[in-house]
Amino acid sequence: MTVKRYSRDEMAAKVARDIAEGAYVNLGIGLPTLVANHLPRDREIVLHSENGILGMGPAPAAGHEDMDLINAGKQAVTLLAGGAYFHHADSFAMMRGGHIDVCVLGAFQVSVAGDLANWHTGAPDAIPAVGGAMDLATGAKRVYVMMEHLTKGGESKIVASLTYPPTALACVDRIYTDLAVLDVTPQGLRVRERAEGVSFDELERLTGVALKES
Amino acid sequence: MIDKTVSTLEVAVAGIEDGATVMVGGFGTSGIPAALIDALIAQGARDLTVVNNNAGNGDHGLAALLAARRVRKIVCSFPRQVDSWVFDGLWRAGAIELELVPQGTLAERIRAAGAGIGAFFTPTAVGTELGAGKETRLIDGREHVLEHALRADYALIRADRADRWGNLVYRKAARNFGPIMAAAAACTIVEVREIVPLGALDPEAVVTPGIYVKRVVMIPPERPSVASPQGAPRPWDGPAGAGVGAA
Numbered sequence: 001m002t003v004k005r006y007s008r009d010e011m012a013a014k015v016a017r018d019i020a021e022g023a024y025v026n027l028g029i030g031l032p033t034l035v036a037n038h039l040p041r042d043r044e045i046v047l048h049s050e051n052g053i054l055g056m057g058p059a060p061a062a063g064h065e066d067m068d069l070i071n072a073g074k075q076a077v078t079l080l081a082g083g084a085y086f087h088h089a090d091s092f093a094m095m096r097g098g099h100i101d102v103c104v105l106g107a108f109q110v111s112v113a114g115d116l117a118n119w120h121t122g123a124p125d126a127i128p129a130v131g132g133a134m135d136l137a138t139g140a141k142r143v144y145v146m147m148e149h150l151t152k153g154g155e156s157k158i159v160a161s162l163t164y165p166p167t168a169l170a171c172v173d174r175i176y177t178d179l180a181v182l183d184v185t186p187q188g189l190r191v192r193e194r195a196e197g198v199s200f201d202e203l204e205r206l207t208g209v210a211l212k213e214s
Numbered sequence: 215m216i217d218k219t220v221s222t223l224e225v226a227v228a229g230i231e232d233g234a235t236v237m238v239g240g241f242g243t244s245g246i247p248a249a250l251i252d253a254l255i256a257q258g259a260r261d262l263t264v265v266n267n268n269a270g271n272g273d274h275g276l277a278a279l280l281a282a283r284r285v286r287k288i289v290c291s292f293p294r295q296v297d298s299w300v301f302d303g304l305w306r307a308g309a310i311e312l313e314l315v316p317q318g319t320l321a322e323r324i325r326a327a328g329a330g331i332g333a334f335f336t337p338t339a340v341g342t343e344l345g346a347g348k349e350t351r352l353i354d355g356r357e358h359v360l361e362h363a364l365r366a367d368y369a370l371i372r373a374d375r376a377d378r379w380g381n382l383v384y385r386k387a388a389r390n391f392g393p394i395m396a397a398a399a400a401c402t403i404v405e406v407r408e409i410v411p412l413g414a415l416d417p418e419a420v421v422t423p424g425i426y427v428k429r430v431v432m433i434p435p436e437r438p439s440v441a442s443p444q445g446a447p448r449p450w451d452g453p454a455g456a457g458v459g460a461a
Contacts, residue, residue: 089322
C-alpha cells in the first residue's frame, strides 16, 4: 500500500486543530509559522511574538510593511485589535513564567523522554545561535514539535537518546510528523494518528524505538 | 533646569571609552539605534564589549561597527542570520569573542542589573551546553542554573519620542530591549524621532521614565534605513560642520 505522507499544510492543520479557544500561542521560526494559516476562524487564539507582541496578525499587504512591527523571523507582520506591545523582559517572562499555553517548535531530534534538540547541530564550524528556543521549550505549558519523521538520509528524528546538543530536557508533549502524531507519555511514545498506508509495525520499524498504540 | 537633550550625535556619544561595555537596543534592525552606532564608529572607541540580541545585519549599523574591528566581544542570543556575514567571517577567523546567552536569560540578566539584583536562578538552559558549569540548585523539585546580572557602561537605544527629562515612548515592537537596557547602563544614550515639550507625553503612556536616561538626540525622520556611503553627507547630520562626520 502506498504511503500518503502528511503535507506540511496537513501537519500545520493538525497542530492548529489541537489549539483551544482562548489559548496564548508562540509559533517558532520555520515550519511552525504555517500553523497560523490554519487556526480555526471560530476560535480566538492570541499569537505571541518573542520581540514583544501579543495579538500578532498576518503579513501586511505588499507596500504596507512596517519594519518596527516584525515577527521573530524578522518578517513584517500586523497587530490585531486587542493586541499589545511590551519590552523583551516582559515578553520572555510570559514564556519563562508559564503563561504561554502552547508553543510549536521545529526540531532536529526528539527523544522518547521528550528531550528536544533544535538549536545547534554541534558541528565544529556551525555558528551557534539559540535565540528564544531554550526559554520557550522550558517555560511554555505545552510544547508541540513539528518535523519530518526521517532525515534526508532516512534516519529517524525520534530517537532513544539525543545525539544533537539538547535545547531542554523532558519538555516535549506532542510530536507532529509527516507520518504520525505521537504523544510523549511517562510510559513512552503513544501513537495518536498514522498517515494512510503506514501500519503500526512499519511506523515502529521506521522510528526505531518502541511505540504504543493509542 | 534638567535638559538631557544634546544637539549632535557627536556630543551624544562623547566619552565612550576604549574597553567599555555597550548595550545596543534592537531586534534585528527593528529598534536598532543606527545613527548612534554610526556616530560611535566615527567616535573611534575600540576594544568594546557589545550586548545586543543579534550580531549585526548586512554591512551597516552594528555590522559596520564589527567590520571596523571595534568590538572585542559580543554578548547575544542569535548571531547567525541570513545577512550576518560580517560576524560570521570574524567568528570563523577567531577575531571576535562570543558569549551566547538564551534570549530570555539575556533579557532577564539585563533586567536584573537595572533592578539591583545580583543574580537569579532559572530552569532555562539546564542540561544544555549553555548551562554547563553553572551553579545549580533544586527549587520546588526542579533544577535551576544561576545566572548573573548583566550591566553596561553605556546603552545606545532608539525610541520614538522623548522630552527634555528623558521620558521615552517607543514605536510598536521597536521597543524590545530599550526599556531594560536603559535601566542596566550607567549612561543611557537615546536617539529619537522627535523631542517634545515637557508635559506633552501622556504620563500614563511613558514606558521609560527619564531617571534611566542621560542623553537624548533627535534624528530627523527622513533618515534612510541604510547608511549612506562613507563620507557622503547625510541629512541627519544637519548643516555641514554642525553634526558628526561619518568618515
